[in-house]
Amino acid sequence: MDDIVITGSNPTLSQDIKTHIGSQFHTKDTGPLKYFLGIVMAHSKKGLYLCQRKYTLDILRDSGFTSTRPADFPMEQNLMLSDSNGTILSDPSPYCRLVGCLIYLTVIRPDIVHVVNILSQFMHQPCQPHLDAAHHLLHYLKGTPSQGIYLHAMSALHLTAFCDSDWASCSMTRRSTTGYCIFLGSSPVSWKTKKQTTVSRSSSEVEYHAMAVATCEITWLSYLLKDLGVQSSLPVPLHCDNQAALHIAANPVFYEHTEHIEIDCHVVREKVFQGLIAPTKIDSADQVTDLFTKSFGRPQFLQLKSKLGIRGSGPSCSTLRRSISCHIQIELIFLI
Structure with a gap:
């Protein structure tokens, strides 16, 4: 490692750290x-x-x-x-x-x-x-x-998440694409696009899998904010535009058609029960994560891009x- 960033709210402590590192290694501030x-x-x-x-x-x-x-x-x-x-x-x-x-x-x-x-x-x-x-x-x-991304200094320190999937989007394998984006206040801090590892037979399944992946990321970010001493408001809104996936998250009873996604169900429902996330319905027109799962023409692309906060x-x-x-x-x- 030849590059390092030191940050903190205490200038004296930051200077002490730089002095200590400089006494052990040849460094340049x-x-x-x-x-x-x-x-x-x-x-x-x-x-x-x-x-x-x-x-x-x-x-x-x-x-x-x-x-x-x-x-x-x-x-x-x-x-x-x-x-x-x-x-x-x-x-x-x-x-x-x-x-x-x-x-x-x-x-x-x-x-x-x-x-x-x-x-x-x-x-x-x-x-x-x-x-x-x-x-x-x-x-x-x-x-x-x-x-690039503009991180607002006065933005509220609360998380907001969006998740979405494009069912059977891969023409070669018919696997679906999962995407999510998480905001801290009005600034995006985490995003991901990935092709799912298995073929899904329903759009509800792929949407619920996207919800589970986003839930895991929200869990990690909430722990990180807690370690940094940041008090974030809970539960975190998790916006999804698939009504069937929201019903699965809210229903405590497993049905036969949801047994193959049982692990994802447990992940999401456990965090809902703990009060970490709150799955919320959002209109497809307001789903910013569409930009991570589909390709659009100029008008739609610029509209979704502006909602992401890219400047x-x-x-x-x-x-x-x-x-x-x-x-x-x-x-x-x-x-x-």
């Missing part, structure tokens, strides 16, 4: 946090803005897309990719290297998580349509290199530019 592992931090009294602008521009430069035409959304609507259509790439290494870089970009960019999840499923044998889809994503990144610039564009400029100067110093 670079001052207030501005750049860490490819992530730019722009501070203000109103909050903290996180983006990966320089990392995104590096990806575009390495791929030869710095002068390309930008796109408004990351993936063509209703595009179905499989491992049997198109010509197999003679050299898969550029595709694999590109997807590997894009995976790290999802740390701050939840708007591209669904696309990167699909592209990563073809790294064993990429074809030309897969590369074309990856290039379309680069067109989208060309128009949005500075977009094109932080509290001050000039602050962000100074942070990036400062990092570039530091890199030049090390190169010299």
